[in-house]
Amino acid sequence: MAVKTPIYFDNHATTRCDPRVVEAMVPYLLEDFGNAASRNHAFGWAAEKGVDQARESIAKVIGATAKEIIFTSGATESNNLAIKGVAEMYREKGNHIITMVIEHKAVLDTCKRLEKQGYNVTYLPVQRDGRLDLAELEAAITPKTILISIMAANNEIGVIQDMEAIGKIAKKHKILFHTDAVQAFGKIPVDVNQWGVDLLSATAHKIYGPKGVGALYVRRRNPRVSLACQMDGGGHERGMRSGTLNVPGIVGFGKAAEIALAEMSSEGERLRKLRDRLNAGLFAKLDELYINGSMEHRLPNNLNISFAYVEGESLLMGINDIAVSSGSACTSATLEPSYVLKALGVGEDLAHTSIRFGLGRFNTEEEVDYVIDRMVETVVRLRDLSPLYEMAKEGVDLSKMEWVTH
């Protein structure tokens, strides 16, 4: 059977809306268009009902209560609100924040801004497999530490942190624990109480919902977390985030969360099989492939491989009917290879050759087989063109060469 191209294997970047999500949203764009804050007429009530139901569905995915969900414009805002909100609110208590070098920029750059405002931030390194060394985390804690922010699953390598253990350390030292759970939410079991998480960021568009809507879980008891709001206005969302609610987006997010929870185990299993098929297919036909990050502690839909001696952008150019992303510098705006891979200790030469595959709900086995064939054919062609592959095959130790850098 011929597959339909282009093929989308970039589901860590964003996902296609599930038709069931779109269907749930449409009435809230048309007849139920009201402002959820309008308390005195039916239009407002209808909108509010939709929002309440969504809040319930989203809370259920993470074992929280509906009142603990704050709606935002997306996970970037959720991360900003959580970190800046805690930093400002708990300034009297301390000014130290602990995070990790492989966090998303929405966390890292928020922390960098706080540093300019007099906060101290520890950016913990990760181990070769992409996981945090828990002893290092505990050693970094000071009496001034007010927040630990560690992502649940990484967006490039899909590596899942030991959330329960991190939560225990945070609790032991009475420090608030925030997690950017964008990639984990709705994909793997998440329980804020089991994990000991006080704040959690999520977004709709990674779980087949619409773009432009996110959520922040803010714990209400044991302990009750307060946040200094970062957006002033009408005092929506328990005063933590002003602004008219994006009702259709929120309803879509709710529906997406409901589906994700109901189908989590079957879909996770299906994606894991597809991912393993992709991995096995590539390894069967190509040599010198290197998996980046732990395979054991990893999202079922993620695969990140370095195709040694083939530069990532040229590889993407060769498979232009397949949407994936690369850690190569040439594909980023900064002209630096992936900082995540660098943090794992992956050499820059290999970082330039990495490809991230993100499988999703709408991918099929036929697509996986097509991608394997296209990848193999392109890698073989580009290796024939690569002086490095030729030299490596001749036994030249490339790491000992003196390169003329420019």
Add this chain to the structure above:
Amino acid sequence: MSYSDKVIDHYSNPRNVGTLDKKDPNVGTGLVGAPECGDVMRLQLKINPETQIIEEAKFKTFGCGSAIASSSLATEWIKGRTVSDALAIKNTDIVRELALPPVKIHCSVLAEDAIKAAITDWKQRHTEAVLAPAETAKA
């Protein structure tokens, strides 16, 4: 990023890919760039010492599509030309021909560097090959 048709053409059908015998005294090899930087070009030229004409040009490149296209184009341009003509090629000529965007200018610089490095290597090796017997004769 969108590529120009010429970049796509050279990327899809690269000209003069291959390897020349680097032990041949008439072959000069230029290896520029670094794996850490994401591009390495190897350009090899076989030059006739009598006529100074570049009879063969072969390349292999590790790098983005623009780097591959720049080196492919360079081999096409210098094959059959004299050494001095080849040295006159500027990276800006490559930028213009391939319509490279500003972020890809370094690819053209690398190609120009590769031409110069290959010719320098040839000159050095050729001089050594010519001088070596002469010095033996003197002794």
